[in-house]
Amino acid sequence: MNDHPRTLTLLVRSALLLLAFFSSISAQTPDSSTKSQSTSEGIQKRDNEWGVWGSMSFNSTTLIGKTPDAKFGNIGLRYGRVLKTSKTVAFEWTIDVIPVSVLSNPRPEVTTAGPGFTITSLVRHSVYGFGAAPIGLKFNFRRNRRVQPFGQATGGFLYFNRQAPVNDSSRFNFTFDFSGGVQIVNSNHRSFTIGYKYQHISNGYTGTFNPGVDVQMVFAGFSIFK
Structure with missing residues (x-):
């Protein structure tokens, strides 16, 4: 059941459509507060961030986890609140809701080849899940500039439609x-x-x-600060 490439392609397309949709709404929204915003450039304390994002793995490692050749992708919706700002840094608490996640990895599969004879092979399977990351710490640097480097850490959970990444593990996973x-x-x-x-x-x-x-991923997102 090697349907992972097609599934991830659909996932990426869905994420791009969501990004395009929100971008078009943003472009059509009348800018009635341009004058007031001109005096408060950048990210400000007590700003709220509303956004959508998508991510896709390009590599799996065994630094902590021990599952080889895993592939993972997901789509998320974000709310964030800027709690503290300095002259150049903005600290934000984020909460992500993840309606769609796809995890694919090879699993051992035993087939009967004859009386008293079995063959064990690795077959790639995909599982689907949803979850949330209610703990998110995000730091934006050069907060008053157009291009802002940032660093972030989040923690949460995922619930899959079957045990993942192997049988006799769990459908519920921390992230x-x-x-x-x-x-x-x-x-x-x-x-x-x-x-x-x-x-x-x-x-x-x-x-x-x-x-x-463990997976290494690239991600992209669109958001609005209010």
């Missing part, structure tokens, strides 16, 4: 990630984000087996 990139914020407080993410997925030994999954 944490570290990411960094650039956020381009225009004068209307609309922004486009692109970056790199290292994500770990683990059931925290709540299942019989806990091999864990």
